[in-house]
Amino acid sequence: MSHLEHSLRHKLYVIIFRTDTALGRWFDICLIVSILASLLVLILGSVESVNERWFSQLAYLELLFTLLFTIEYLLRLYCSPKPWAYAKSFYGFVDLMAILPFYIALLVPNAHFLGVVRLLRVMRIFRILKLVQYIQDSNVIMRSLWNSRRKIFVFFSMVAILVTIFGSLLYVIEGPENGFTSIPTSIYWAIVTITTVGYGDISPVTTLGRAIASLTMLLGYSILAVPTGIITAEMSQEVKQQKRTYYEHRNLVMCPNCMKNGHEPDAFHCKHCGSELPDHEQRVVKITDHHSDYD
Amino acid sequence: MSHLEHSLRHKLYVIIFRTDTALGRWFDICLIVSILASLLVLILGSVESVNERWFSQLAYLELLFTLLFTIEYLLRLYCSPKPWAYAKSFYGFVDLMAILPFYIALLVPNAHFLGVVRLLRVMRIFRILKLVQYIQDSNVIMRSLWNSRRKIFVFFSMVAILVTIFGSLLYVIEGPENGFTSIPTSIYWAIVTITTVGYGDISPVTTLGRAIASLTMLLGYSILAVPTGIITAEMSQEVKQQKRTYYEHRNLVMCPNCMKNGHEPDAFHCKHCGSELPDHEQRVVKITDHHSDYD
Amino acid sequence: MSHLEHSLRHKLYVIIFRTDTALGRWFDICLIVSILASLLVLILGSVESVNERWFSQLAYLELLFTLLFTIEYLLRLYCSPKPWAYAKSFYGFVDLMAILPFYIALLVPNAHFLGVVRLLRVMRIFRILKLVQYIQDSNVIMRSLWNSRRKIFVFFSMVAILVTIFGSLLYVIEGPENGFTSIPTSIYWAIVTITTVGYGDISPVTTLGRAIASLTMLLGYSILAVPTGIITAEMSQEVKQQKRTYYEHRNLVMCPNCMKNGHEPDAFHCKHCGSELPDHEQRVVKITDHHSDYD
Amino acid sequence: MSHLEHSLRHKLYVIIFRTDTALGRWFDICLIVSILASLLVLILGSVESVNERWFSQLAYLELLFTLLFTIEYLLRLYCSPKPWAYAKSFYGFVDLMAILPFYIALLVPNAHFLGVVRLLRVMRIFRILKLVQYIQDSNVIMRSLWNSRRKIFVFFSMVAILVTIFGSLLYVIEGPENGFTSIPTSIYWAIVTITTVGYGDISPVTTLGRAIASLTMLLGYSILAVPTGIITAEMSQEVKQQKRTYYEHRNLVMCPNCMKNGHEPDAFHCKHCGSELPDHEQRVVKITDHHSDYD
Numbered sequence A, B, C, D: 001m002s003h004l005e006h007s008l009r010h011k012l013y014v015i016i017f018r019t020d021t022a023l024g025r026w027f028d029i030c031l032i033v034s035i036l037a038s039l040l041v042l043i044l045g046s047v048e049s050v051n052e053r054w055f056s057q058l059a060y061l062e063l064l065f066t067l068l069f070t071i072e073y074l075l076r077l078y079c080s081p082k083p084w085a086y087a088k089s090f091y092g093f094v095d096l097m098a099i100l101p102f103y104i105a106l107l108v109p110n111a112h113f114l115g116v117v118r119l120l121r122v123m124r125i126f127r128i129l130k131l132v133q134y135i136q137d138s139n140v141i142m143r144s145l146w147n148s149r150r151k152i153f154v155f156f157s158m159v160a161i162l163v164t165i166f167g168s169l170l171y172v173i174e175g176p177e178n179g180f181t182s183i184p185t186s187i188y189w190a191i192v193t194i195t196t197v198g199y200g201d202i203s204p205v206t207t208l209g210r211a212i213a214s215l216t217m218l219l220g221y222s223i224l225a226v227p228t229g230i231i232t233a234e235m236s237q238e239v240k241q242q243k244r245t246y247y248e249h250r251n252l253v254m255c256p257n258c259m260k261n262g263h264e265p266d267a268f269h270c271k272h273c274g275s276e277l278p279d280h281e282q283r284v285v286k287i288t289d290h291h292s293d294y295d
Helices: A003-017 A022-045 A048-079 A083-088 A090-107 A111-133 A138-147 A149-174 A183-194 A207-252 A280-292 B003-017 B022-045 B048-053 B055-079 B083-088 B090-107 B111-133 B138-147 B149-174 B183-194 B207-252 B280-292 C003-017 C022-045 C048-053 C055-079 C083-088 C090-107 C111-134 C137-147 C149-174 C183-194 C207-252 C280-292 D003-016 D022-045 D048-053 D055-079 D083-088 D090-107 D111-133 D138-147 D149-174 D183-194 D207-252 D280-292
Strands: none
Touching: A003 A022, A003 A048, A022 A048, A022 B149, A022 B183, A048 A083, A048 A090, A083 A090, A138 A149, A138 A207, A138 B149, A138 B207, A149 A183, A149 A207, A149 B207, A149 D022, A149 D138, A183 A207, A183 B207, A183 D022, A207 B207, A207 D138, A207 D149, A207 D183, A207 D207, B003 B022, B003 B055, B022 B048, B022 B055, B022 C149, B022 C183, B048 B055, B055 B083, B055 B090, B083 B090, B138 B149, B138 B207, B138 C149, B138 C207, B149 B183, B149 B207, B149 C207, B183 B207, B183 C207, B207 C207, C003 C022, C003 C055, C022 C048, C022 C055, C022 D149, C022 D183, C048 C055, C055 C083, C055 C090, C083 C090, C137 C149, C137 C207, C137 D149, C137 D207, C149 C183, C149 C207, C149 D207, C183 C207, C183 D207, C207 D207, D003 D022, D003 D055, D022 D048, D022 D055, D048 D055, D055 D083, D055 D090, D083 D090, D138 D149, D138 D207, D149 D183, D149 D207, D183 D207
């Protein structure tokens, strides 16, 4: 491999994979815009009246976006230092899934299969998470969810038990004549009830059934306060942590003129020489850079 | 401009724009009462039976309120030191929108357009927020919402992704014959489901559809604990902050008799000379006055 | 008034109004049981099939309970040191309302009025709150709700504004042909939607209507996290306060044998002489007695 | 009883009742898998189409699982040091209930009774809680729920009062012609509304009814923030407690090489000699072992 090629590959890598250069950010933004546009095409294509009128235009746009994403995928494989690792990663899989169905559909033209094609296309939306990543605060939410993953699992186990018991109870009490045709259907009803969705497509009719259903709702309500409690407790800790980190790091904010640090987090001018300090946002980004630089 | 006119304009300014004089407060209260009354007229006018019977009376009242608001708007423009800045501000726009549609409707009498007229009239309700502002605690809520605006944006991005994926999934699984006529409709269903509203106008029928719907509900439920967590975490901090501020500022409470300060926040009498202290509410207002004086 | 009568009145007062003697507690429990029983009679009387079969029995029971409550009300008036103050108090009013309708119904026998009679009877259920009062923890909940009453008011103002705006919007967009017959009906729809109840009796049909409805749900959801945030923040403070109070007061727990105090809150035996300490529950009650003795 | 038999019984006891040996854990996992499998058989058996096609296979599987659970129950009685205490315990009762109905159904073959049989079978799912117990964090949830049991009771009393009052109100206002056929039905409606489930099978039609229903929803919403507040407050305390306990106990982490302790909780190597420390998970388990060893 020539030096020139190596240099090109590295430049491409910085643009496509990294987000800490102006060009890299522009690439990401363009990518996300085209993902959203391709999603819009997909969504509009599902509306009968739109599809009938703009069928060929939508088909052309879909072709265009698929080609675009194909080029992007090949470039990613080309410039990545470890192409295989990329291909096996979550985003690598999603990127492939976004283009593969189109080509499969060309080979195996099957009406029902096209539905699945559309479906897989939607997964590309996950790329937007990268945009979200720019926002500092998403880490707080993600870490809260991650830290409480085991508590959430325990909670779901409880819900699973409750839902099975109440679903079975209602199946026995109400029976198939009132819409509770089988235990799976009754469990579906219990989930609809316990999450307070309440479609009303299946609802108890007998007095005992309604009494048990009322219990389900109230018990469920208390139990469902649990995930809120879990996430709030974690998030309070995260917010505190974040503030502490912020204050601990304020010594990192240095006046570009007199090189003195120790400025208050809300200071805009150096308290020693009065020259302007680097602006607020950038400081925070600089501090947390070593954590969220790569995805 | 004569001195007399200047003095009149300033007096009007104090009454109309500021809230720290007795007259200014009375003006605000009268204004809000008339806004609520005009809203009531609007709402009653939309009820068929009421409209038929009291048509002319309601029309007269609407005319009356519109004239009143027009005078108020012109006065505001007249007495404001920067009329153009007021006209371009949020409240200036809302004030104009509350009267403009009436005059437009006079010129362009169109049945469908009248609907939009009514609509814009409703926006005047935002003025009530000014009343809310008198209440100290609204700041806590507003600041909590403001501080967590970026977290809420991240949360909405997650909801948008989830809703698109699950909506598309259900569209593929259930299909148009079960009410999922297009992806936008399916996304609407997903939002109805994930926010636990659950109208039941569209609901899954197939076993797989119901299983995925159950997953949507449960996953959605965990995710929806996030905004509560965010706002609770912020609000806990705000409540703490508020208490601390309150204690830090107690030196501002001064005995009107012996001029000594440092009184406990719950003291009603000076601990040095025993004379009555300014009452609790006023103290707090005084402390926060420099923040919320102007809107 | 003779001394004997005075002594009798005081004894009755202690039994009927106070809760710190065994007899007083028994009286309260009997009262609440009879209130619940009278409520049950009322509720059962509303069920068609039950009412037809047990009409006379239910009528006799209602007569019995009314007489019982009448005697109780007269006794309360008789033994209270300030009968007029009692009669004007909240519980005095509720007690009167529980018996008055029965006598009014005897004088003015009107079918529709009987409904209202039943309604007022239900208010007696508030007496149960007295039972709840025995439980230490109810104070935490009540104080949290009370402390956050202004924040809750602000929150309701926000909801009122949102609901009016979105209700009017949907009225304009959907119109009477899709069930949004008037602005009040549309506001009712907006409340049903924003509180995530979602009956589905009125639901948007047009694409724009559904889009706005989706916005209502999501916006509403974020806003509705506010009361949870408010109450959680207050409650966290209350829980902390309660723990601190508890520890500060542990010096009040005195060994009945060696008269030494300073025992750990979870100690069951004196650490100096080993004799049994007064049990946990009673200690807590003793500590908080001066606060919640009277209702 | 011979020494050999005693030794066998003890060995069985360790395997069946305790969870701190590899064999004991395997036994638990096998048991839970078979419980879940038997539940699946039960659930599938309730689906008409599946039951028709696989009737005999499902019946055989049910027989097999019942025999398995019977053997397990007898073994538990045999090896337990206090068989009677086990039989009277919660799990003992549940274990009996899981097998008894099958034998009763053999003796008293009654179609309706078979439903109840199925019902009791479902209770065995509680065994899964044992699996959940392995997870450290379930204790936090359980303790939070347990600590706030009295607050939750108070909350339910409030809900009961509200629901009775609003149910009765709507019964009087709407009447049987709009679906509010009796007070119990109206209370059911109030529960459905206040928990924001909102099936829509019963919903107010009159203007006054809708106004009161709106009040129910909004009031209910504020009240329903209470359990979330309760559990969050408790959970925050638990999380803090857990962290503190964790740090206090870090002296228990001892280097297996140099026998020195005082290692940071996130240390993987001894800071004195550099040899590997026992891994994170095991340390935590060891610390909390004395609490949750037996169920």
